[in-house]
Amino acid sequence: DVKVTQSSRYLVKRTGEKVFLECVQDMDHENMFWYRQDPGLGLRLIYFSYDVKMKEKGDIPEGYSVSREKKERFSLILESASTNQTSMYLCASSESGLRRETQYFGPGTRLLVL
Amino acid sequence: QKEVEQNSGPLSVPEGAIASLNCTYSDRGSQSFFWYRQYSGKSPELIMSIYSNGDKEDGRFTAQLNKASQYVSLLIRDSQPSDSATYLCAVSPGGKLIFGQGTELSVKP
Numbered sequence: 001d002v003k004v005t006q007s008s009r010y011l012v013k014r015t016g017e018k019v020f021l022e023c024v025q026d027m028d029h030e031n032m033f034w035y036r037q038d039p040g041l042g043l044r045l046i047y048f049s050y051d052v053k054m055k056e057k058g059d060i061p062e063g064y065s066v067s068r069e070k071k072e073r074f075s076l077i078l079e080s081a082s083t084n085q086t087s088m089y090l091c092a093s094s095e096s097g098l099r100r101e102t103q104y105f106g107p108g109t110r111l112l113v114l
Numbered sequence: 115q116k117e118v119e120q121n122s123g124p125l126s127v128p129e130g131a132i133a134s135l136n137c138t139y140s141d142r143g144s145q146s147f148f149w150y151r152q153y154s155g156k157s158p159e160l161i162m163s164i165y166s167n168g169d170k171e172d173g174r175f176t177a178q179l180n181k182a183s184q185y186v187s188l189l190i191r192d193s194q195p196s197d198s199a200t201y202l203c204a205v206s207p208g209g210k211l212i213f214g215q216g217t218e219l220s221v222k223p
Contacts, residue, residue, distance in 0.1 A: 042215035105157040
């Protein structure tokens with residue numbers, strides 16, 4: 001079974017703090033994704049990566065950055081957390097090739113920024 | 115116009131009934147379509163994928179795709195209380211997925 005893990009289930013941070021969210025997958029997937037999920041807005045893509053050290057902006061990259069130094073790990077960074085970044089953050093991974101659009105999700109990190 | 119639209123619900127059906135969930139999309143170049151189920155407080159899990167016009171059945175679930183009408187649906191036969199969840203439609207014009215906002219389904223015993 002594909003396993004995607006995220007470093008924290010719940011996180012509380014202060015405005016202005018630098019926040020790191022970690023995601024690890026154990027299936028040697030090439031592709032990794034970071035989404036945020038908010039009521040009424042569905043899942044919105046923040047950043048994605050098709051390979052190590054490679055990143056692409058999604059639909060809402062402002063205020064975020066990412067890092068992919070190893071194939072299995074994809075980190076989301078909130079450079080200076082703000083209250084409007086309070087959300088559920090979901091990491092996903094997928095294979096390359098024909099099954100690249102079949103994404104497997106981690107359990108999510110619920111972030112509260114005070 | 116949103117790229118992927120779903121009725122937000124909640125959709126309430128009695129146990130044993132057929133639940134019908136609908137999704138429309140705007141990008142005619144979309145080739146791949148997915149339904150995810152998300153229980154409250156949990157992450158989405160893939161339940162169906164469909165790539166060609168017509169129906170695809172998997173147990174109690176049937177996905178229907180009509181590319182000409184830009185419409186994809188999910189039917190759940192013999193609905194059970196355990197099917198109560200939010201169902202997310204996702205469309206891929208190529209590479210990444212675009213999600214609808216989800217439809218909340220409630221199956222009443």
